[in-house]
Amino acid sequence: MKEKIRQLLDEVKSYSPADADQLEQFRIRFMARKGLVGELFDKFKEVAAADRKEMGLLINQLKIAVQEKLDYHKTVFDQTGDVTDETIDLTKPANKVDLGTRHPLSVVRSEMIRIFSRLGFTVKEGPEIEDDWHNFSALNFPPEHPARDMQDTFFIAKNPDIALRTHTSSVQVRVMETTKPPIRAIFPGRVYRNEAISARAHCFFHQIEGLYIDHDVSFADLKQTLLYFACEMFSTETQIRLRPSYFPFTEPSAEMDISCNLCGGKGCGFCKYTGWVEILGCGMVDPNVLENCGIDSKEYTGFAFGIGIERITNLRFQVKDLRMFSENDLRFLKQFEGAF
Ligand code: DAH
Numbered sequence: 001m002k003e004k005i006r007q008l009l010d011e012v013k014s015y016s017p018a019d020a021d022q023l024e025q026f027r028i029r030f031m032a033r034k035g036l037v038g039e040l041f042d043k044f045k046e047v048a049a050a051d052r053k054e055m056g057l058l059i060n061q062l063k064i065a066v067q068e069k070l071d072y073h074k075t076v077f078d079q080t081g082d083v084t085d086e087t088i089d090l091t092k093p094a095n096k097v098d099l100g101t102r103h104p105l106s107v108v109r110s111e112m113i114r115i116f117s118r119l120g121f122t123v124k125e126g127p128e129i130e131d132d133w134h135n136f137s138a139l140n141f142p143p144e145h146p147a148r149d150m151q152d153t154f155f156i157a158k159n160p161d162i163a164l165r166t167h168t169s170s171v172q173v174r175v176m177e178t179t180k181p182p183i184r185a186i187f188p189g190r191v192y193r194n195e196a197i198s199a200r201a202h203c204f205f206h207q208i209e210g211l212y213i214d215h216d217v218s219f220a221d222l223k224q225t226l227l228y229f230a231c232e233m234f235s236t237e238t239q240i241r242l243r244p245s246y247f248p249f250t251e252p253s254a255e256m257d258i259s260c261n262l263c264g265g266k267g268c269g270f271c272k273y274t275g276w277v278e279i280l281g282c283g284m285v286d287p288n289v290l291e292n293c294g295i296d297s298k299e300y301t302g303f304a305f306g307i308g309i310e311r312i313t314n315l316r317f318q319v320k321d322l323r324m325f326s327e328n329d330l331r332f333l334k335q336f337e338g339a340f
Contacts, residue, residue: 001043002051005058008036012065020077023070030066037063105206105325107339108313109188112208115232119225121186121210126171128190132161134170138292139249154192154203164192168209169249172285172304175211176293181300182214188309199321206309211285213295213302219252219284222303226256226282233312234261241276250283250304261315270318277315280307 012030017023030036040059047055079095080088113123126134136148147153147166154164171187187209195201212221223242230238238261242254257278260271267273282305287297310322317336319325324332 001040001047002055002058005040005055005062009058009062009065012062012069015069017073023073023077026066027070031070037066101333101337102339103325103333104313104317104319104336104339105309107336108316109206109208109309112229112233112307112309112312113186113188115229116186116208116210118232119184119228121184121212124171124175124185124187125189126165126168126174126187128165128192129156130163130165130170132163134173135163135165135167138173138289139169140286140288140292141248145248152193154194165189166193167191167306168207169304169306171209172211172249173289173293176213176290176295181295181302183302184212184214186210197323199323202310202322202326204326205322208307208309210305210307211302212304213285213290213300215300217284217301217303219303222282222284222305225303226280226305230256230258230279234258234315237264239265242282245281245283247281247283249286249289251286253281253283256280256282256305262318279311279315280305282306 015026017026028035032038037059040062044052044055044059117123132148135153136145141147153166156162156164168187168189168191171189175183175185175187188206189209190204190206192204195203197203210225212225223240227240230240237259239259241257241259243257245253245255247253255278257276259265260268260275260277262268262270263275265275267275271277282303285302285304290297290300290302310325313319313325
């Protein structure tokens with residue numbers, strides 16, 4: 001019986017019908033209720049236990065091969081009609097191919113990557129499932145820091161501490177642990193937080209992290225890099241403002257606002273009439289973090305930043321509700337057909 005199935009398999013693999021009628025004969029011979037495949041499945045019930053595994057595999061292989069042949073030739077005949085069909089109209093326009101559109105977040109992410117690559121930043125990625133060391137400890141988060149709280153972080157296993165990363169800063173650690181400076185790279189990716197889903201918050205979103213480590217990197221380098229980014233992303237008129245802030249892994253730390261690109265800084269509903277909108281967090285990499293990752297903090301300095309991709313996309317396309325990004329509503333997605 002095995003030999004017979006192997007013969008049938010060879011036959012199916014080399015089979016090529018001339019027209020749709022022949023294909024239908026082929027279908028009936030193999031797949032009809034009393035066809036060859038059905039017959040084999042019937043006989044399979046009587047196969048001895050020792051032979052069952054191999055036999056089952058073979059019959060399934062045959063069934064799949066037949067189905068593939070049917071699908072393939074059906075598509076060909078549907079598109080071209082059979083070759084012998086003289087009524088075929090060669091002047092008919094081709095069937096429309098729906099190309100789909102790029103997701104607005106992908107459009108903006110690519111644009112951001114292009115801007116930073118012009119400054120010599122390369123792109124790296126890290127895992128979405130992280131351990132405590134890379135997401136928190138190496139980044140100088142003290143053990144009692146509230147971000148580790150069950151309310152903020154999705155833990156997969158409490159011991160050992162495995163969680164969905166809450167930010168792309170974890171990739172900084174992975175890259176510093178494995179790369180000798182100079183390091184100039186960005187890390188795009190998805191991050192997760194245990195937030196109630198609303199128009200303004202979601203349990204997952206996207207960030208691009210930046211890291212630059214070398215001799216004599218200064219805050220002025222950070223500021224110039226981010227100013228360049230803001231002007232390229234929005235317009236050459238865009239102004240930036242750095243407000244002092246706190247992150248465990250940077251010292252000093254800042255949050256950066258840009259002049260509202262909707263009202264040009266005059267004040268509007270979007271910027272809550274302040275003229276400014278916050279777009280990122282940044283700072284000089286804390287020496288403790290460098291040391292945690294095996295980099296000599298007396299020899300090297302560096303800066304880091306983290307930008308929310310949704311935030312930039314909202315500014316670019318005025319998407320008012322974060323949920324739109326993940327609902328797969330074609331009426332929304334189709335609006336980005338022209339964007340690339
Ligand atoms: N990881 C921070 C967050 O998710 C953002 C951030 C702030 C990243 C400062 C940085 C940084 O690299 O230097 O809120």
